[in-house]
Amino acid sequence: MMQASLVWWLLAGGLVIAELLTGTFYLLMVALGCLAGGAMTLLGFSVAEQLAMAAAVALSALLLLRRSRFAAARGRQALNNPSNNLDLGASLQVAAWQGRRARAFYRGTQWDVELAEGENIASEWYEIKEMRGNLLIVVAKRS
Incomplete structure (x- = not known):
């Protein structure tokens, strides 16, 4: 009995170590499922x-993470991060x-283009500030 629980703990x-290398929280949620399996x-x-308890806990934790404000905010930040989206800043x-x-x-x-809030139609050239799906939010290009 102790050997089976040792497998769950290991x-x-x-998974926690792999999580530290990837930087997401998804593997951590699966690790919670493994802890539940070890407790069982x-x-x-x-x-x-x-196995059923481990799967149920992992799936529940993953669903809660996906619906959390943290995951939604992280997704929005990634879309509007120039390091992740090379179109941002393009003319x-x-x-x-x-x-x-x-x-x-x-x-x-x-592409569909929309002028950013507070911007006026100022020139022919614009810079991409944000992307919402296939809609480019632009600002007037500053010289």
Whole structure:
């Protein structure tokens, strides 16, 4: 019985170490499932019950993490981080505006473009400030 729980603890420890190398929280949630499986071993449950509990705890923890504000904020930050998105800061030319929206040729195709909040139509050249799906949010390019 102790050997089976040792496998669970070692697996959880390995996942925590792997988590430290990757920088996400997903492996940590799976490690929680392994800890639950180890606890079930100590309580004398069968292997099938241990696996079921480990899977249920890991899946529940993963779903809670995906729905948390932390995961949503991290996803938004990643999209608008120039290190992750090389389009941010790039220049494009907008020939004609229709209100605060336009179509512009960028990277070989037409894109929807929207003027950023507080910006005025100032020139032909604009800089990409943000991306929302296939919509480019732009500001007037400063010389």
